[in-house]
Amino acid sequence: MKKDDTLFDELHTSLKQAVAIRKGEMQPSRVFKVETIDVKATREKTRLSQREFAEAIQVSVRTLQNWEQGHRNPTGPAVALLKIVASAPDVAVRALRA
Template identity: 60%
Template sequence: MEQILFDDLMQSLKEAKAIARGQAPASRRFKVAPPDVKVVREKIGLSQSEFARLMRVSVRTLQNWEQHRRSPTGPAAALLKIVLTAPDVALKALHA
């Protein structure tokens, strides 16, 4: 069984390498649209400075997100999604 697992992993790595080089199409792609930061902020009724402090980013970063010059990524994007989906829970957790 270990050899079968190893062979499967090696095949997956070969496929990933081919996809990365553009030699094979990916079997599926996921596109996640970042939330509209201004909409999220206005939904919970905070000023830019209050929301930036809550998100632990600079006001300038928040303004760049709101004006679509930059997009939040990683943990910031995940936190924005949580704030948008469950603002009461998120605010309670962030203020604790």
């Protein structure tokens, strides 16, 4: 069997598995959970403008706008910071401005 045939067979098998998973006939080997945070709602809890909030969390206004509009998602430390702000907005803003 040639290398191209092997690749095709593996791809064909993968597609069959994907269809079976979609139909509920098979469980996926792993599931990736993408955590989202409502950045706009979080900012609104602080009663800060986009500019003020972006300055407080040290990102550009454009980055904040992209997060709020769902064009991009915050990652890593930004997610952790936004969770803190969401859970205790007044305390977080006070700490960020200190």
